[in-house]
Amino acid sequence: xxxxxxxxxxxxxxxxxxxxxxxxxxxxxxxxxxxxxxxxxxxxxxxxxxxxxxxxxxxxxxxxxxxxxxxxxxxxxxxxxxxxxxxxxxxxxxxxxxxxxxxxxxxxxxxxxxxxxxxxxxxxxxxxxxxxxxxxxxxxxxxxxxxxxxxxxxxxxxxxxxxxxxxxxxxxxxxxxxxxxxxxxxxxxxxxxxxxxxxxxxxxxxxxxxxxxxxxxxxxxxxxxxxxxx
Amino acid sequence: xxxxxxxxxxxxxxxxxxxxxxxxxxxxxxxxxxxxxxxxxxxxxxxxxxxxxxxxxxxxxxxxxxxxxxxxxxxxxxxxxxxxxxxxxxxxxxxxxxxxxxxxxxxxxxxxxxxxxxxxxxxxxxxxxxxxxxxx
Numbered sequence: 001x002x003x004x005x006x007x008x009x010x011x012x013x014x015x016x017x018x019x020x021x022x023x024x025x026x027x028x029x030x031x032x033x034x035x036x037x038x039x040x041x042x043x044x045x046x047x048x049x050x051x052x053x054x055x056x057x058x059x060x061x062x063x064x065x066x067x068x069x070x071x072x073x074x075x076x077x078x079x080x081x082x083x084x085x086x087x088x089x090x091x092x093x094x095x096x097x098x099x100x101x102x103x104x105x106x107x108x109x110x111x112x113x114x115x116x117x118x119x120x121x122x123x124x125x126x127x128x129x130x131x132x133x134x135x136x137x138x139x140x141x142x143x144x145x146x147x148x149x150x151x152x153x154x155x156x157x158x159x160x161x162x163x164x165x166x167x168x169x170x171x172x173x174x175x176x177x178x179x180x181x182x183x184x185x186x187x188x189x190x191x192x193x194x195x196x197x198x199x200x201x202x203x204x205x206x207x208x209x210x211x212x213x214x215x216x217x218x219x220x221x222x223x224x225x226x227x228x229x230x
Numbered sequence: 231x232x233x234x235x236x237x238x239x240x241x242x243x244x245x246x247x248x249x250x251x252x253x254x255x256x257x258x259x260x261x262x263x264x265x266x267x268x269x270x271x272x273x274x275x276x277x278x279x280x281x282x283x284x285x286x287x288x289x290x291x292x293x294x295x296x297x298x299x300x301x302x303x304x305x306x307x308x309x310x311x312x313x314x315x316x317x318x319x320x321x322x323x324x325x326x327x328x329x330x331x332x333x334x335x336x337x338x339x340x341x342x343x344x345x346x347x348x349x350x351x352x353x354x355x356x357x358x359x360x361x362x363x364x365x366x
Contacts, residue, residue, distance in 0.1 A: 138351070142245060146238055146241060149238045155240075156240070157237070157239065157240030157243075158240065160239075160241035161240050161244030162244070163244070164241050164242075164243075164245035164247075164248055165244055167245070168245065168248035168252060218356055222359065222363075225360065225363035225364070226345060229341035230341060
């Protein structure tokens with residue numbers, strides 16, 4: 001019977017892993033953090049507890065609990081529900097404090113989030129800064145995401161619109177050209193990943209290249225005409 | 231298995247809509263500026279009694295109505311640019327004296343149109359603005 005508990009533990013861990021994967025896109029990094037392991041362990045343990053309750057008290061969830069596999073599936077997936085539960089919501093000033101298991105699990109999730117965010121931001125900054133160092137924001141702000149999105153098959157229309165809105169907001173900001181270019185790289189790579197961004201930028205530097213002192217021919221023409229008719 | 235194909239229309243639509251809302255204030259300002267100078271041109275034309283200006287006058291009036299009833303999208307500004315271009319062709323056919331009289335306002339209309347095109351960063355509108363600017 002011990003093997004059933006081991007399987008239940010693993011199912012609980014897998015359902016927790018699915019949640020971590022939905023939050024972070026890099027599986028290797030998830031296992032690099034102690035908080036992630038603790039989170040997986042807590043989920044696995046909760047699944048064992050749920051399995052024990054179902055078996056010990058013969059809890060009936062329909063035909064699914066008639067078989068051991070059904071019990072394991074319910075226990076493994078319901079551990080997420082138990083761990084997300086809170087029996088009270090205490091208001092403290094402007095904050096709502098959740099009382100229950102959700103409060104404990106959220107500590108580990110938040111910690112994993114923060115550690116991953118810090119680590120990822122350092123690694124990503126180095127790479128994006130290198131990819132985007134010679135990219136002119138104004139030349140790339142439409143073409144770069146368009147080429148990248150054209151290569152992707154699963155980006156929803158809503159995600160594309162959000163990306164477009166973020167780029168427009170970025171172009172409005174009174175920040176340096178370099179900061180805009182790096183942020184453009186961050187926005188695009190959030191959707192497409194760094195590898196595709198790097199590939200598209202390096203293959204199209206003739207379009208995106210920032211040539212210091214040289215204005216785009218049309219911009220130059222427009223400026224001349226504005227001076228002529230001023 | 232369902233075959234998925236890439237579709238970039240979400241980005242294009244989102245970008246166009248965002249850019250349009252960003253430009254709406256500029257559209258309003260430029261519409262007013264251009265309208266002011268078109269009114270000046272029409273007032274100046276009133277004082278001229280010549281058959282020569284009849285066509286030009288009606289073209290300017292139709293340009294004025296396009297300002298009153300539109301110019302809230304990039305497409306309408308592109309059409310405005312094309313009309314302005316054809317008006318400049320008619321302007322060049324007027325006699326020297328009439329041309330000189332109208333020139334300050336014509337110049338300002340062109341200026342505001344080019345300025346708007348520059349701010350919009352819309353390639354097609356910029357292309358038309360360059361054509362308009364080089365027409366005179």
